[in-house]
Amino acid sequence: MSHEKLHRFHIALLIFNTQTGVVLFILPRTVATYFGTNGWIALILMFIPITLNIVLITSVYRLGRGASIFTILKSGIPRFLLIPIYLVIGSALAMVGCMVIKQYVMIYQLLIFPQTSDIIMKLVVDILVFLLVTKGIYNMSKANLFFVFLLITMVPLSFIFMRDFDLTRMSPFIFKEGKGFAQGSIKVFGAYMGYELSIFLFPYAEKGKKWLKYIHLGNSLTIFIYLMVTVICYGFFNYRELPHLSFPLLDMFGYLHFPFVERVQNFLYSFFLLSIIITSGMYYWSSQAVFTELIPRLPWKWVLFLVMASTFFVSNIPKSLIEVEKWFGVLIYFQLGVAIGLPLLALVALLVQKGRNNHA
Amino acid sequence: MSIFKKITQMFSASKNQQEQAPQGTPQTSGPLTLDSILQEFKDCSDLTRYSIPQLEAELLYFEHQVNLQIYERDVLRPLLNIRKEELDDLLRQSQFVAASNPAGTVNGILKGEIALFIPQGVYLIDAYGPEKRTIEQSQSESAINGPHDAFNETLDTNLSLIRQKFKSNRLKVRQFQVGELTKTKVCLLYIDGVASMEYVDEMARRIEAIEFNSLYDATMLTQMIEDFPNSLFPLFQTSERPDITISKLSEGKIIVIADQSPSAIIAPSSFFEFFTTPDDYYNRWAVGTALRLLRYLAFLITISMTSLYVAITTYHYEMIPENLLVSLTESRSRVPFPPIIEALLMETTIEMLREAGARLPTKIGQTIGIVGGIVIGTAAVEAGFTSNILIISVAMSAIASFVVPSYIMSGSIRLIRFGLIILSGMLGNFGFVTGIALMIIHLSKLTSLGAPYTIPAAPIRPVDWKDIFIRGPFWSFSQRPSQSASPNKNINKMKK
Numbered sequence: 001m002s003h004e005k006l007h008r009f010h011i012a013l014l015i016f017n018t019q020t021g022v023v024l025f026i027l028p029r030t031v032a033t034y035f036g037t038n039g040w041i042a043l044i045l046m047f048i049p050i051t052l053n054i055v056l057i058t059s060v061y062r063l064g065r066g067a068s069i070f071t072i073l074k075s076g077i078p079r080f081l082l083i084p085i086y087l088v089i090g091s092a093l094a095m096v097g098c099m100v101i102k103q104y105v106m107i108y109q110l111l112i113f114p115q116t117s118d119i120i121m122k123l124v125v126d127i128l129v130f131l132l133v134t135k136g137i138y139n140m141s142k143a144n145l146f147f148v149f150l151l152i153t154m155v156p157l158s159f160i161f162m163r164d165f166d167l168t169r170m171s172p173f174i175f176k177e178g179k180g181f182a183q184g185s186i187k188v189f190g191a192y193m194g195y196e197l198s199i200f201l202f203p204y205a206e207k208g209k210k211w212l213k214y215i216h217l218g219n220s221l222t223i224f225i226y227l228m229v230t231v232i233c234y235g236f237f238n239y240r241e242l243p244h245l246s247f248p249l250l251d252m253f254g255y256l257h258f259p260f261v262e263r264v265q266n267f268l269y270s271f272f273l274l275s276i277i278i279t280s281g282m283y284y285w286s287s288q289a290v291f292t293e294l295i296p297r298l299p300w301k302w303v304l305f306l307v308m309a310s311t312f313f314v315s316n317i318p319k320s321l322i323e324v325e326k327w328f329g330v331l332i333y334f335q336l337g338v339a340i341g342l343p344l345l346a347l348v349a350l351l352v353q354k355g356r357n358n359h360a
Numbered sequence: 361m362s363i364f365k366k367i368t369q370m371f372s373a374s375k376n377q378q379e380q381a382p383q384g385t386p387q388t389s390g391p392l393t394l395d396s397i398l399q400e401f402k403d404c405s406d407l408t409r410y411s412i413p414q415l416e417a418e419l420l421y422f423e424h425q426v427n428l429q430i431y432e433r434d435v436l437r438p439l440l441n442i443r444k445e446e447l448d449d450l451l452r453q454s455q456f457v458a459a460s461n462p463a464g465t466v467n468g469i470l471k472g473e474i475a476l477f478i479p480q481g482v483y484l485i486d487a488y489g490p491e492k493r494t495i496e497q498s499q500s501e502s503a504i505n506g507p508h509d510a511f512n513e514t515l516d517t518n519l520s521l522i523r524q525k526f527k528s529n530r531l532k533v534r535q536f537q538v539g540e541l542t543k544t545k546v547c548l549l550y551i552d553g554v555a556s557m558e559y560v561d562e563m564a565r566r567i568e569a570i571e572f573n574s575l576y577d578a579t580m581l582t583q584m585i586e587d588f589p590n591s592l593f594p595l596f597q598t599s600e601r602p603d604i605t606i607s608k609l610s611e612g613k614i615i616v617i618a619d620q621s622p623s624a625i626i627a628p629s630s631f632f633e634f635f636t637t638p639d640d641y642y643n644r645w646a647v648g649t650a651l652r653l654l655r656y657l658a659f660l661i662t663i664s665m666t667s668l669y670v671a672i673t674t675y676h677y678e679m680i681p682e683n684l685l686v687s688l689t690e691s692r693s694r695v696p697f698p699p700i701i702e703a704l705l706m707e708t709t710i711e712m713l714r715e716a717g718a719r720l721p722t723k724i725g726q727t728i729g730i731v732g733g734i735v736i737g738t739a740a741v742e743a744g745f746t747s748n749i750l751i752i753s754v755a756m757s758a759i760a761s762f763v764v765p766s767y768i769m770s771g772s773i774r775l776i777r778f779g780l781i782i783l784s785g786m787l788g789n790f791g792f793v794t795g796i797a798l799m800i801i802h803l804s805k806l807t808s809l810g811a812p813y814t815i816p817a818a819p820i821r822p823v824d825w826k827d828i829f830i831r832g833p834f835w836s837f838s839q840r841p842s843q844s845a846s847p848n849k850n851i852n853k854m855k856k
Contacts, residue, residue: 004812007819108790112675121790128797135805142818143804147797149817263678270789274797 006204008211010141013148014201015218017278018194020151020225022103025247025269027191027226028233032242034184036177038170039239040230046188047223050195053339054219057199058212060346068203069346070293076349076356083294089342090290090307092334096193097283098311099331101125103324104276107247110321112266122315125277130308132281133288134301137204140281147274154268155225158232161252165235177239190332191226194279195219196339199346200286284308392462394418394477400466407469412439415447418477425472427489435474435485447478456483470543492517498600498622500767505642510600515545515619521602522549526609530554534564538581538618540573546581549615556612556845559809563614563627578621579768585616587807592775594768595808597629603638610851612844614809628809630843632817632828634769635659640831648831656829658763662773663799665757666703667780667792669750673699675788687749694744700785702746706754707778709736714758808843815843 006014031039064072073082105121113121132140178184198215205211233248245251253265261267288304295303318324390396397420401407410419417439421431434455442450450456459465459475459482469475472488495517497503498510511518519533534548546567550560566585575581582596583589599605600622605615608626616625626633635655640648672679673692680688695702713732717725736755741748757777764770776799783791806813816824821842826832840846 004819009820010818112788112790121787124787124790124794128794128801131798132801135801139801139804142812142814143800145818145820146800146804146814150796257681260681260684261679262681266676267679267789270793273790273793277797 004138005206006138006141006201006211008206008214010145011198011201011205011211012214012218012221014141014144014278014282015195015198015215016221016225017144017148017151017275018197018282019192019219019222019279020194021100021275021279022107022272023191024225024229025107025249025272027188028230028237028242028248029245030184030187030191031230032234032239034179034187035175035181036179037173037175037239038234039175039178039184040227040234041174042184042188043223043226043230046185046192047219050189050192050219051216054195054198054215056340056343057196058209058215060199060343060350061202061212062209063350064202064346066202066205066207069199069342070289072346072353073349076352077345085345086290086294088334089338090287090294092331093197093283093290093338094287094307094311095314095327096331096335097129097280097287098308098315099318099324099327100276100280100283101129102315102318103321103328104273106321106324108269111247111250111269119316122312125273125280126308126312128273129277129281129284130304132277133285133304137201137285140278140285144278147278150271151275154271155228157253157256157268158228160256161232161236164255165232167235169235169238171239186332190328190335192219192222193332193335193339194222194282196335196342197282197286199338199342200289390462392459392465392482394420396462397465397469397475397477400462401469410436415439415442415444416479419474420469420477421474421487422469422472425470425490426474426487430487430489431474434487435476439476447480451480451483455485457485458482459484467543495521501600501604501637501765503601504639506638507601507603509602511602511605511617511622511624513620513622515547515617518602518617518622518624519547522605522609522615525602525606531609534560536564536567538567538570538572539575542574542576542620544575545619546575547617549609549617551609551612554610554612554840554844554846554848555614556847559614559628559811559845562809563616567616575618576620578616578618578623578625581616581618581621582625587810588805591802591806592772593631593803593806593813594634594766594772595629595806595813597626597633597766598623598768599626600624601638607638607641612840612846612848628807628811628843629813630808630811630815630828630841631803631806631813634766635764636828636831637765643831645831645833652829652831655763655765658760659773661760662757662764663777663780663796664792665753665760666707666750666777667784667795669753670699670703670781671784671788671792674785688747691741691747691749695747696744698785699750700781702750703754703781703785704778706736706740706746706750707757707781710754710758711774811843811845816841 031042035042060069060072101122102118105118105125108121109116109118132143135143175181195215195218229249233242233252236252237245237248242248250265250269253268254263256262256264258264284304284307287307288300291303291307292298292300318327398409401420406422406424408419408421408423410421411417412419419435419439438450438453456476459468465475465482465484468484472490473484473486476483476485492514493512495509495512497508501510509521511521523531528551530552532550532552536546536548538544538546548560548563548567563585567581570581570584572584579598582594582598586595588595597608599608605624605626609615613629614627616627617623635652637651640652643651673688677685692699697705709732713728713736716728717732720728736751740746741751761770761774761777764773776795780792780795783795785791787794803814804818812819815821816828823839824841824843826836827841837851839849840851
């Protein structure tokens with residue numbers, strides 16, 4: 001009956017499921033387009049700065065002795081400076097949560113329900129996300145365990161393609177025929193996004209510093225899945241074919257045949273809803289945490305409702321998948337701001353606080 | 361949400377106003393006399409009044425509530441064999457308890473006590489012993505191996521069955537009374553030093569807080585003390601078998617039994633416990649494990665089979681392999697309804713057959729089964745009412761739903777299936793996954809007596825998996841389940 005704390009393993013899976021999502025379906029194409037031959041190596045290269053970024057976030061926890069990020073910021077930075085920062089961060093996080101659903105729904109519309117309005121489908125997913133987030137972060141993490149379990153059952157399916165994997169489709173060259181390393185790096189960085197939300201989990205995690213390693217574990221699970229999918233796609237198709245496939249993973253799953261069912265790619269894509277609601281739910285949850293800090297008198301469930309309702313209307317602006325991807329192209333800079341800027345700002349706040357204490 | 365709360369508060373406020381006078385409390389506030397008590401039992405023709413003129417004594421009791429042997433041995437024979445002067449000596453015997461007020465006397469008579477009115481005062485003698493059912497096998501939880509005895513409707517018998525199997529003074533029993541009218545005795549059982557006292561106190565608080573004038577069964581009691589009374593899922597496991605009760609007690613759980621009910625409530629319970637049976641432990645562990653896995657598979661089949669049929673035949677024909685597609689389209693081409701209507705019709709028919717079979721006597725129930733089998737099996741297909749593949753899917757779902765050992769859980773799962781069919785009919789695979797997600801989100805928030813309902817899966821407790829998802833060998837059981845929050849984790853050692 002004691003008040004539940006987030007178990008470290010729950011945090012790992014929460015980070016993992018926040019990171020993965022629709023991006024898994026387009027990652028092999030993105031990597032092949034921007035990095036060309038053996039582009040999957042870029043995933044490993046990008047893993048290094050991301051690991052360093054996680055170290056930066058965990059250092060805030062260590063130096064702040066487990067205090068909430070908002071408490072840390074409040075203690076060292078004046079409120080009038082924090083208000084615009086919170087407004088920008090809260091809005092950006094909410095827009096990421098919203099666009100994740102929009103992208104999923106638009107792909108669904110493209111593949112399966114061309115005549116169904118994407119607004120209706122988005123509304124259904126929004127309701128699901130709202131119901132999930134209003135249960136609180138502990139219950140979200142519990143639901144996530146079931147979701148991850150159901151999603152992980154798809155992993156063995158990937159091994160079926162090992163017999164069609166051919167090394168001759170790979171190339172001995174690295175990063176040749178790619179469109180641009182810098183642009184590709186930002187895209188791959190975007191694929192890993194989700195770990196930065198761990199900065200909002202400080203007050204909910206179990207006591208001690210053990211759980212911090214589990215952020216790395218979640219991130220490692222992500223790179224394992226990303227690498228597995230991308231490498232199999234490189235060997236199943238080839239680096240020249242991949243840039244021309246919209247959703248290489250779905251095309252690959254299209255070849256699956258069972259005695260009683262075939263062409264399961266659409267069904268598997270439907271199951272990715274379980275990942276989407278966690279990704280979006282975590283961003284919305286973080287956004288509401290930021291906005292609740294701004295308007296503490298309003299109950300947090302109302303804050304969430306208002307945030308979700310306003311982003312719902314904004315989500316009607318982009319009309320095509322390309323537009324959504326362009327929006328993501330802008331939002332990634334805000335995400336980078338949260339991932340790198342927010343912990344740095346917290347460290348500054350801690351230094352200011354320390355300076356004040358010494359002075360006193 | 362707040363509007364809903366206000367409406368419910370409004371209703372409960374008006375209800376409270378109507379029920380200001382407690383219905384079961386005797387109204388007498390005057391002196392304790394024979395006439396005042398007789399007035400209380402006015403028009404109760406089953407009340408027996410027996411006079412002993414030589415002692416100026418009157419006896420009042422309900423004959424059907426009283427054990428006649430005790431009555432004759434402890435009350436009647438001693439009273440008939442003494443003189444008036446010896447009465448004071450007799451009244452010193454322990455079975456004679458002086459009554460002080462009319463309310464206590466009325467309650468005593470209702471509870472099976474005999475009221476003795478003499479010039480010296482009023483005395484109550486406990487001679488409770490109504491007719492009771494003998495110990496039989498459980499109808500709803502039949503056993504192949506292991507003990508076959510089951511609880512019956514008598515609290516004392518049920519307590520005796522537990523004490524017979526559990527010979528330890530650590531087994532504690534707290535008693536409560538629930539129901540203004542029924543005054544049902546409710547007992548809370550736990551093992552001292554093994555059960556979490558936090559849970560025991562919480563359960564006691566919930567039982568004491570019940571304001572309901574009638575309690576007929578423990579399954580009714582569960583709905584009054586549950587954490588989420590509006591949830592579709594049962595949050596406390598119930599059982600009629602003493603062996604389950606004993607095993608749960610030793611796991612550190614709490615048992616609640618009520619008089620006039622053969623079911624024991626087990627708290628806290630986990631969602632996965634509803635898929636376990638005592639037979640798992642009486643079989644070899646590999647067989648027990650296989651059976652357990654079979655039940656989880658049955659659960660998946662029950663919730664998904666028909667809804668996937670609806671989703672695929674409505675929106676995703678491409679998923680069906682060519683060979684199967686030919687026979688399916690051939691069969692479906694004669695059906696004039698969309699798959700969702702077809703499936704809901706068949707599922708409702710199956711549910712009606714089940715309900716009719718459950719309520720009717722066995723012999724008529726068999727007839728219903730045969731008629732239903734013919735109607736559904738052949739006539740419905742031949743008449744172009746439904747496709748034969750749907751028949752197979754509906755039948756498999758129905759059979760699978762009965763594989764779930766708990767009848768209450770099985771009912772909840774069947775209801776969820778309807779929701780999934782409707783969502784699948786509206787949005788195909790997307791609707792199906794939405795339904796699954798909704799179910800998981802709902803399950804994740806549930807708690808049983810404050811403990812997580814989905815433990816050991818979420819929160820994750822791998823150490824408990826060997827007795828939930830599989831049935832591990834006995835040597836591997838060393839710890840009590842995490843959900844019990846037992847102060848004594850080691851299952852094989854008792855703390856001094």
